Amino acid sequence: MADLVCVICPGGCRLSAGDAIGGRGVAGARCPRGMEFARSEMGAPSRVFTGTVRVSGGALPVVPVRTNKPIGRGLLSECSRVLAGLTVSAPVGTGQVLLPDVLGTGADVIATCSVEAARRGC
Amino acid sequence: MRRSRADVVVIGAGPAGLAAASAAREVGARRVVVLERDERAGGILPQCVHTGFGLRRYGRDLAGPEYAGLELARALKSGAEVRLDCCALRLEPGGGVRRPNAVVAVSPAGLEEIRAPSVVLAMGCRERPAGSLGIPGSRVAGVMTAGTAQRLINIAGIMPGRKAVVLGSGDVGLIVARRLALEGATVAGVFEAVAWAGGLPRNVSQCLCDFGIPLFLGHTVAEVHGRARLEGVTVCEVGRDMRPVRSTAREIACDTLLLSVGLIPENELSREAGVPISPATGGPLVDECGASLTPGVYACGNAVYVHDFVDDVTTEGEIAGAAAARFALGESGDRRRDGCKMFFREGRNVRFVSPAFVRLGRGRAWPSLALRSRRPAANVTPVFRWEGGQCSGPDLEFVNPGETIRLNLPVEVRGLIESDTRRDVTVEVSLESQ
Numbered sequence: 001m002a003d004l005v006c007v008i009c010p011g012g013c014r015l016s017a018g019d020a021i022g023g024r025g026v027a028g029a030r031c032p033r034g035m036e037f038a039r040s041e042m043g044a045p046s047r048v049f050t051g052t053v054r055v056s057g058g059a060l061p062v063v064p065v066r067t068n069k070p071i072g073r074g075l076l077s078e079c080s081r082v083l084a085g086l087t088v089s090a091p092v093g094t095g096q097v098l099l100p101d102v103l104g105t106g107a108d109v110i111a112t113c114s115v116e117a118a119r120r121g122c
Numbered sequence: 123m124r125r126s127r128a129d130v131v132v133i134g135a136g137p138a139g140l141a142a143a144s145a146a147r148e149v150g151a152r153r154v155v156v157l158e159r160d161e162r163a164g165g166i167l168p169q170c171v172h173t174g175f176g177l178r179r180y181g182r183d184l185a186g187p188e189y190a191g192l193e194l195a196r197a198l199k200s201g202a203e204v205r206l207d208c209c210a211l212r213l214e215p216g217g218g219v220r221r222p223n224a225v226v227a228v229s230p231a232g233l234e235e236i237r238a239p240s241v242v243l244a245m246g247c248r249e250r251p252a253g254s255l256g257i258p259g260s261r262v263a264g265v266m267t268a269g270t271a272q273r274l275i276n277i278a279g280i281m282p283g284r285k286a287v288v289l290g291s292g293d294v295g296l297i298v299a300r301r302l303a304l305e306g307a308t309v310a311g312v313f314e315a316v317a318w319a320g321g322l323p324r325n326v327s328q329c330l331c332d333f334g335i336p337l338f339l340g341h342t343v344a345e346v347h348g349r350a351r352l353e354g355v356t357v358c359e360v361g362r363d364m365r366p367v368r369s370t371a372r373e374i375a376c377d378t379l380l381l382s383v384g385l386i387p388e389n390e391l392s393r394e395a396g397v398p399i400s401p402a403t404g405g406p407l408v409d410e411c412g413a414s415l416t417p418g419v420y421a422c423g424n425a426v427y428v429h430d431f432v433d434d435v436t437t438e439g440e441i442a443g444a445a446a447a448r449f450a451l452g453e454s455g456d457r458r459r460d461g462c463k464m465f466f467r468e469g470r471n472v473r474f475v476s477p478a479f480v481r482l483g484r485g486r487a488w489p490s491l492a493l494r495s496r497r498p499a500a501n502v503t504p505v506f507r508w509e510g511g512q513c514s515g516p517d518l519e520f521v522n523p524g525e526t527i528r529l530n531l532p533v534e535v536r537g538l539i540e541s542d543t544r545r546d547v548t549v550e551v552s553l554e555s556q
């Protein structure tokens with residue numbers, strides 16, 4: 001048995017998941033997404049990566065980013081290291097793909113905010 | 123000084139203020155002005171680069187900047203004026219539609235005064251600062267609130283340090299601990315004086331457990347060391363008297379100490395204007411529509427009480443903005459305090475209840491109550507008590523000080539409001555274990 005807190009939505013259900021992975025092995029979920037979360041946690045946990053990427057020539061030095069779908073939990077730090085070596089040029093638009101298929105996960109790293117180009121002369 | 127008139131002035135362009143402004147325009151207010159002292163709208167959201175926003179409202183798991191972008195776009199589309207770099211300095215309550223409130227603000231263009239029948243207070247909250255803790259040691263660099271570190275990393279692109287200790291287990295501290303770990307810094311631990319985490323369980327799980335960051339409950343930072351820059355901290359267990367137990371002291375080398383020891387609604391402006399403030403929440407006493415006890419003055423969002431989720435802030439902002447607009451248009455009667463029907467008071471194991479009172483004018487919906495418990499407890503029955511009676515609400519499996527509880531008003535309490543139209547009723551709400 002494992003005790004988990006569902007992180008899918010603000011509800012924060014306390015889940016118990018048994019060794020028998022499957023719908024009946026999960027207790028405490030108030031919705032199907034919680035059941036799915038518990039199953040995934042018992043097998044291959046995944047999370048949406050969030051962070052920032054450096055911007056050159058922008059009004060701000062960094063742009064906030066996320067992956068457009070969850071990636072393996074064990075890849076979060078590796079993903080951060082990859083993005084530390086990336087610099088994008090301003091302007092950047094919300095939703096713009098900054099790095100496709102990060103670490104071969106099939107997930108794209110997208111900007112979650114726009115950054116305008118810096119005004120010249122200042 | 124420039125002078126102008128508006129129907130509704132909103133103070134603060136965070137999610138609460140933007141929602142209030144949009145809703146005010148949508149119900150027919152003509153000129154709605156939002157005053158924002160920062161150079162961008164969105165309040166705290168632009169620095170909250172993590173996801174978890176918008177699940178309830180939009181059914182999507184958005185990052186903070188994305189949520190802010192949607193709300194700003196909606197406010198601008200509604201026709202509200204969003205004034206950036208414009209700081210509200212003073213509110214002078216007027217007392218009704220014929221004697222509007224005055225808001226004095228300053229911007230690079232100079233001083234200005236805007237008169238409006240309705241003002242919505244949406245200033246949000248601030249972090250409890252280092253000075254309020256009185257930790258012994260010198261005033262070294264590297265001691266800051268978790269939110270300051272979050273802004274440095276996510277907006278300015280600057281790492282505040284390489285090895286951090288977090289004091290307090292509020293949500294901001296947990297989220298920034300994860301952010302530091304992801305950026306390659308070491309987080310030696312999160313130290314929390316009480317026996318439970320201050321933040322949401324889901325944040326303890328996904329921010330600390332996922333990254334192997336230890337949480338030390340019943341611990342505190344007793345001393346800071348270093349001359350110019352922080353070099354280390356002394357941590358201790360906390361005794362039953364809530365004082366550090368010196369015999370348990372140990373030193374941790376670190377260059378950064380982050381504080382996540384509570385959020386306080388920001389209400390200097392409200393206090394100076396004489397708007398009655400709840401000692402329990404630190405925010406204005408409001409009814410189910412966000413109307414304060416000062417006519418024409420409304421409040422919403424974290425300026426009223428600290429919310430768990432931005433989705434709820436948006437919903438409450440819309441309710442307050444719509445009510446403010448109706449008042450400005452002369453369509454509602456929030457102008458007298460004798461409309462109050464029921465006051466809620468904090469009983470056993472309840473830190474605060476919001477709204478503080480209900481007015482229930484025509485066409486208003488029954489509100490739900492937002493509560494926070496003082497201590498964690500299991501198998502709890504909410505109890506409503508008034509002079510001559512009591513009833514209980516639905517049982518709760520557990521209550522946790524870090525999570526807001528939402529309760530619908532039991533039928534008995536609703537009946538009390540409806541039957542007794544002449545007398546004010548005070549209801550005490552308690553969260554008691556069975």
